[in-house]
Amino acid sequence: MTFIERLKERVGISASGLEKRKTVTFGDAAAVADGRFWSMMSVLTLAMAWYVGSALGWVNPIFWPSPASVWDQFISISGEGYRNFSLWEHVWASLYRILVGFSLGCLIGIPLGFAMGLSKVVRGCFDPIVEFFRPIPPLAFIPLVIIWSGIGERSKILLLFFAALWIMVIAARAGVGSVKLSKIHAAYSLGASKKQILWHVILPNSLPEIFTGMRVAMGVCWGTVVAAELVAAESGVGYMIMVASKFLSTDIVVLGVIIVGLIGYGIDILMRKLEAKLIPWKGKA
Amino acid sequence: MSELVVNNVSMIFDTPDGGTVEALRDLSFNLKQGELLSILGPSGCGKSTLLNIIAGFLAPTAGTVHMDSRELHGPGADRGMVFQQGALFEWLSVAENIGFGLTMQGRPKHEIRQTVNHLLETVGLRDFGNKAVYELSGGMQQRVALARCLANDPDIILMDEPLGALDALTREKMQGLVLKLWKETGKTIILITHSVEEALFLGEKLFVMAPRPGRIHKEYSLPFAEAGLTQDPREIRASTAFVEKREEILSMIWEMEEQIMGTAEV
Numbered sequence: 001m002t003f004i005e006r007l008k009e010r011v012g013i014s015a016s017g018l019e020k021r022k023t024v025t026f027g028d029a030a031a032v033a034d035g036r037f038w039s040m041m042s043v044l045t046l047a048m049a050w051y052v053g054s055a056l057g058w059v060n061p062i063f064w065p066s067p068a069s070v071w072d073q074f075i076s077i078s079g080e081g082y083r084n085f086s087l088w089e090h091v092w093a094s095l096y097r098i099l100v101g102f103s104l105g106c107l108i109g110i111p112l113g114f115a116m117g118l119s120k121v122v123r124g125c126f127d128p129i130v131e132f133f134r135p136i137p138p139l140a141f142i143p144l145v146i147i148w149s150g151i152g153e154r155s156k157i158l159l160l161f162f163a164a165l166w167i168m169v170i171a172a173r174a175g176v177g178s179v180k181l182s183k184i185h186a187a188y189s190l191g192a193s194k195k196q197i198l199w200h201v202i203l204p205n206s207l208p209e210i211f212t213g214m215r216v217a218m219g220v221c222w223g224t225v226v227a228a229e230l231v232a233a234e235s236g237v238g239y240m241i242m243v244a245s246k247f248l249s250t251d252i253v254v255l256g257v258i259i260v261g262l263i264g265y266g267i268d269i270l271m272r273k274l275e276a277k278l279i280p281w282k283g284k285a
Numbered sequence: 286m287s288e289l290v291v292n293n294v295s296m297i298f299d300t301p302d303g304g305t306v307e308a309l310r311d312l313s314f315n316l317k318q319g320e321l322l323s324i325l326g327p328s329g330c331g332k333s334t335l336l337n338i339i340a341g342f343l344a345p346t347a348g349t350v351h352m353d354s355r356e357l358h359g360p361g362a363d364r365g366m367v368f369q370q371g372a373l374f375e376w377l378s379v380a381e382n383i384g385f386g387l388t389m390q391g392r393p394k395h396e397i398r399q400t401v402n403h404l405l406e407t408v409g410l411r412d413f414g415n416k417a418v419y420e421l422s423g424g425m426q427q428r429v430a431l432a433r434c435l436a437n438d439p440d441i442i443l444m445d446e447p448l449g450a451l452d453a454l455t456r457e458k459m460q461g462l463v464l465k466l467w468k469e470t471g472k473t474i475i476l477i478t479h480s481v482e483e484a485l486f487l488g489e490k491l492f493v494m495a496p497r498p499g500r501i502h503k504e505y506s507l508p509f510a511e512a513g514l515t516q517d518p519r520e521i522r523a524s525t526a527f528v529e530k531r532e533e534i535l536s537m538i539w540e541m542e543e544q545i546m547g548t549a550e551v
Contacts, residue, residue, distance in 0.1 A: 180371055180372065182368040182369075182371060182372040183371070183372050183374065185340070185342055185360070185366060185368070185372070186366055186368060186372040186433075187385070187389075188341075188342075188360040189340060189341075189360045189361070189362065189364055189365055189366040189439075189443075190362060190365075190385055190386035190389060190433070190434075190437055191361070191362030191386050191389055191390055191437060192385075192386075192389040193389070196389050200374075200385075200389070201374065204374070204376040205374075205376070207376070279376075280417065281375035281376060281417065281419050284375065284419040
């Protein structure tokens with residue numbers, strides 16, 4: 001037994017059952033699915049490298065700060081705040097914009113996508129518009145939204161609404177398209193009305209696609225809000241990073257980046273948990 | 286007593302390359318309450334088109350379909366459908382699937398529960414009401430589909446290759462269940478199948494259809510379904526009468542296929 005195998009057994013994450021006896025693992029997705037051991041190792045190694053590297057003075061702290069100074073900044077900013085706002089207020093400012101912009105995008109995008117999936121006229125009218133706006137990065141609209149509504153909350157929310165809208169339209173449209181015709185036919189011959197078919201068949205059937213769209217939209221929104229705050233804002237994690245960089249406070253910049261990464265990761269985990277709970281049939285139909 | 290009357294139904298449609306297809310030509314037949322009809326034929330003979338016309342999902346280019354004296358336009362709860370697979374609602378439990386039609390019609394909850402429990406019993410899924418449909422095997426899913434259709438108490442049940450995706454053993458079991466339901470409920474049933482054995486076993490009446498144009502090539506009246514209610518199905522399938530009919534129909538269909546494809550190069 002190799003050292004790694006013994007180590008894995010120690011931590012209780014070695015392959016189990018039939019997986020152990022597989023002779024072909026190259027190209028077998030199930031055989032490579034569980035990489036938790038290696039995840040732990042890679043995170044640990046990175047953390048070690050960072051710690052040791054800065055302790056030995058390999059890089060100038062102006063370019064890359066030590067873990068200790070980032071941690072100190074974290075303690076001090078979460079206590080005293082930064083630029084008139086506490087750390088949590090900065091985080092909340094960014095999250096709030098996302099929640100509002102994303103929700104608006106869903107609120108308009110999902111019904112529009114449904115209408116496009118159900119009506120030839122609506123589809124025909126909106127297809128060119130959706131297909132035109134979809135590939136434009138939302139950040140390209142920053143100058144325009146600033147001209148329209150300044151650097152306050154409204155411009156950010158408008159931008160995020162735009163970012164989420166097209167993704168949700170397309171997800172909802174795809175959701176409607178994924179309904180098997182036999183399900184619709186079955187519902188009709190069971191006596192369901194059009195309205196009932198929309199609510200009890202088409203809507204639940206499209207939930208997996210809509211949820212995938214929501215996950216993508218959330219990711220895009222998070223990236224967009226941070227970038228938008230880098231350009232123009234008065235609060236938010238992106239704003240914090242931008243101001244700190246002007247003072248060469250690399251430790252705060254890195255702290256901001258880590259917070260952005262952790263929250264983005266957290267949102268995705270949350271969405272996936274929610275998905276597993278709400279749509280247990282996904283991928284099993 | 287309801288009677289289904291199919292009157293001079295034709296179906297012609299255009300193809301993308303500019304041609305036309307005569308999916309059905311001048312088809313007429315009627316089916317009395319409680320009759321069991323199976324329809325067999327090579328692909329392209331229009332059997333699915335016919336079923337979709339009766340179900341009301343397609344409007345024929347000529348001819349009419351009547352239920353008693355009422356002309357049928359569009360789908361309705363009087364004609365239940367059982368599809369091959371994947372027509373169940375995965376977001377609903379087994380019981381909710383079976384009760385779907387009654388729920389949509391706004392029937393009282395206790396009545397729905399009663400009907401669903403009775404049907405779960407009938408199709409042999411007594412303890413499966415709260416299961417999710419995707420947890421069931423293919424055969425069990427088709428039992429749910431049959432029960433869901435019966436819950437609505439339709440005048441006629443249309444089956445579009447309902448057992449086509451099942452393995453041979455499950456398929457035989459399910460054929461027994463279809464016969465049992467036919468006997469117990471007295472419903473009129475039209476069943477489309479690719480399997481000659483199934484068509485013989487599950488058809489009091491059997492239409493062999495031919496393609497180009499789609500039409501009824503030959504009609505049989507068969508004793509096997511009736512016999513299957515009392516005798517061992519395996520014995521019936523092995524009987525000389527059954528085997529002779531099977532060979533006769535098989536060679537008939539082979540001939541049709543050869544006419545379409547040209548002589549097969551083996």
